[in-house]
Amino acid sequence: MRYALYTGCAAKGACPELFQSTMLVTKRLGIEVVEMLNAACCGAGVITEADPDLALAINARTFAQAEALGLDIMTICGTCQGVMGMANHRLKTEEGLLDRINGLLAPEGIRYNGRVEVKHLLWIIVGDIGLDTLRGHVTRPLENLRIAPFYGCYILRPSKYLGFDDPENPVSLEKLISALSAHPVDYEGRTKCCGFPLVLEKEPIAIGMVGANLKEAKEELADALVTPCPLCHMNLDIYQGRAEKKIGEKLALPIFHLPQLIGLAMGFQAKELGLSRHLVPTQSVVEKIQLKV
Amino acid sequence: MRVTFHIQKYNPEKDPKPHEEPYRIDVGHGSTVLEALMRLKNEADGTLTFRYACRSAICGSCAMEINGTEKLACKTQVRPELERHGEIRIGPLKNLPLIKDLVVAMDPFWEKIHSIRPWLEPLSHEQVDPARMRDAFTAFNNVEACILCGACVAACTVYEVEKSFAGPAALAKAWRFAADPREAAVPERLRRLQGDGGIWDCTRCNYCVEVCPKDVKPMEAIILLRRASLQSGLTQTMGSRHLTSFVDIISHEGRLNEGLMPMKVIGFRFKDFLRILPLGIRMFLKGKVPFPFKVKPAIPGMKQVRAIFAARAQAKREKP
Numbered sequence: 187m188r189y190a191l192y193t194g195c196a197a198k199g200a201c202p203e204l205f206q207s208t209m210l211v212t213k214r215l216g217i218e219v220v221e222m223l224n225a226a227c228c229g230a231g232v233i234t235e236a237d238p239d240l241a242l243a244i245n246a247r248t249f250a251q252a253e254a255l256g257l258d259i260m261t262i263c264g265t266c267q268g269v270m271g272m273a274n275h276r277l278k279t280e281e282g283l284l285d286r287i288n289g290l291l292a293p294e295g296i297r298y299n300g301r302v303e304v305k306h307l308l309w310i311i312v313g314d315i316g317l318d319t320l321r322g323h324v325t326r327p328l329e330n331l332r333i334a335p336f337y338g339c340y341i342l343r344p345s346k347y348l349g350f351d352d353p354e355n356p357v358s359l360e361k362l363i364s365a366l367s368a369h370p371v372d373y374e375g376r377t378k379c380c381g382f383p384l385v386l387e388k389e390p391i392a393i394g395m396v397g398a399n400l401k402e403a404k405e406e407l408a409d410a411l412v413t414p415c416p417l418c419h420m421n422l423d424i425y426q427g428r429a430e431k432k433i434g435e436k437l438a439l440p441i442f443h444l445p446q447l448i449g450l451a452m453g454f455q456a457k458e459l460g461l462s463r464h465l466v467p468t469q470s471v472v473e474k475i476q477l478k479v
Numbered sequence: 480m481r482v483t484f485h486i487q488k489y490n491p492e493k494d495p496k497p498h499e500e501p502y503r504i505d506v507g508h509g510s511t512v513l514e515a516l517m518r519l520k521n522e523a524d525g526t527l528t529f530r531y532a533c534r535s536a537i538c539g540s541c542a543m544e545i546n547g548t549e550k551l552a553c554k555t556q557v558r559p560e561l562e563r564h565g566e567i568r569i570g571p572l573k574n575l576p577l578i579k580d581l582v583v584a585m586d587p588f589w590e591k592i593h594s595i596r597p598w599l600e601p602l603s604h605e606q607v608d609p610a611r612m613r614d615a616f617t618a619f620n621n622v623e624a625c626i627l628c629g630a631c632v633a634a635c636t637v638y639e640v641e642k643s644f645a646g647p648a649a650l651a652k653a654w655r656f657a658a659d660p661r662e663a664a665v666p667e668r669l670r671r672l673q674g675d676g677g678i679w680d681c682t683r684c685n686y687c688v689e690v691c692p693k694d695v696k697p698m699e700a701i702i703l704l705r706r707a708s709l710q711s712g713l714t715q716t717m718g719s720r721h722l723t724s725f726v727d728i729i730s731h732e733g734r735l736n737e738g739l740m741p742m743k744v745i746g747f748r749f750k751d752f753l754r755i756l757p758l759g760i761r762m763f764l765k766g767k768v769p770f771p772f773k774v775k776p777a778i779p780g781m782k783q784v785r786a787i788f789a790a791r792a793q794a795k796r797e798k799p
Contacts (some may be wrong), residue, residue: 195735196687199738201767224779226729243790246786293786312640339686340685343686343688344685344689354548379682379686381636385680385684386717387718424761
């Protein structure tokens with residue numbers, strides 16, 4: 187199994203631990219990845235606000251690169267998945283759109299023919315590799331852990347462009363958590379917004395969302411939370427302290443990137459997975475599964 | 480088919496808080512949730528309280544939470560819902576004050592709608608551009624289909640934590656008037672939406688788009704309002720700076736520069752700089768702040784990305 191790996195900006199910027207843990211986990215699972223070093227930012231839904239055609243063209247360039255490699259794209263960021271999945275779907279289905287966008291790529295001799303699929307690591311593991319195979323790689327079952335799944339918006343909505351999980355009742359993260367022998371926590375916030383897009387300009391709203399979602403997860407006795415989106419990770423981890431002040435309650439809920447949690451169950455060391463880069467300490471979880479940071 | 484409905488009940492005169500009650504009912508093929516509720520009220524529990532009128536997804540009265548998602552009871556069939564979720568759980572819309580059982584007070588919803596001045600401030604007949612009239616309906620982007628049911632407001636993740644937010648329904652309505660070629664007060668309308676509670680408070684979670692029973696896509700309307708604001712020179716809010724800074728960084732470096740981005744958004748707002756500084760330092764110590772001023776910050780192949788920006792700028796000049 188071979189994929190063109192689209193890291194997105196966060197895994198190469200503020201969340202290097204996501205990149206690090208992805209490389210370990212994909213290798214262990216036998217997924218060969220070719221990193222798309224030339225790919226530009228997907229636009230995170232922001233560029234499209236200013237200029238939809240520009241955002242589509244930048245993504246079409248990325249798709250064309252994967253097409254030239256003869257590979258489908260693997261994303262490791264829920265936001266990239268949502269934005270690129272939607273762009274790809276529109277380019278493939280809307281009449282005349284692909285030609286118009288290819289017109290913008292033509293001066294550089296680039297052309298996208300609509301033959302690439304974009305899939306998140308979560309979908310590749312649950313849908314293609316299969317949970318039985320994943321179970322076969324678990325050497326340190328996360329048996330006594332209660333893990334809250336946090337999907338993030340763009341991997342679920344708008345569902346007509348995504349179509350992996352049912353947006354009303356997604357199950358892929360829960361299944362994956364169970365496959366690692368941990369217990370998935372059920373709480374309303376699992377499909378809600380982390381607030382990240384507002385955190386610079388409207389911090390009270392953004393940390394209000396962090397507080398509300400994490401409080402629910404804590405009330406369901408979560409030991410930790412896992413998310414397939416590094417932007418959710420940033421908001422839930424970095425701003426957790428401020429959210430605690432806002433709601434007047436201690437949360438101290440460790441936040442894991444998806445491949446970090448998988449990596450723990452595969453027996454990788456905390457340091458290899460970059461757990462020490464988090465702002466909210468992860469020791470409590472690591473101790474629960476008998477490891478040392 | 481015998482189905483158990485788990486319905487949230489609440490009588491403010493008797494109950495300390497809402498609770499769920501099970502009702503067993505025979506449901507016919509193709510029966511909607513609303514039809515089932517009406518039968519339950521007639522045959523099992525006369526106190527069961529819910530709103531409805533048209534039964535045809537036109538009046539917007541029967542929006543409620545069905546299996547955790549905001550839906551019109553009259554437009555939702557029992558059987559597919561049961562197949563999708565394995566159960567039927569019904570509650571009132573969230574984010575609005577509960578009155579009784581499945582009925583919420585819509586007053587905060589109407590206040591938001593009124594706040595955007597939902598009426599035309601018309602140009603004179605001679606001032607209206609006939610060319611724009613031809614495309615007027617397309618420009619609305621389907622917001623005129625809104626039946627004011629409140630589903631989007633109940634699903635809004637910002638409104639949930641910040642009640643000063645105008646919310647998706649009102650902002651979609653705002654676009655309906657801002658996009659109208661007969662409207663005289665577009666600049667004033669856009670200006671009024673720049674402050675707290677306005678268009679820059681949307682986090683783009685897509686919930687409103689997902690739940691809307693009429694495909695109004697309120698979030699898209701908010702994005703259209705943002706774009707129109709930028710085009711009319713309203714570029715000084717932090718929300719608009721987020722957008723322009725993001726595009727600017729990608730046009731130079733191809734990838735987001737997470738060290739530079741906060742500085743560009745915040746600009747010379749000293750108070751906000753002090754607000755983000757402590758977290759910035761903690762992130763730096765954890766190796767989470769990429770150095771913002773690299774000598775060669777651009778991705779390999781940046782020439783192609785610049786060419787796309789240039790081609791797009793050219794296309795916009797030719798066909799604005």
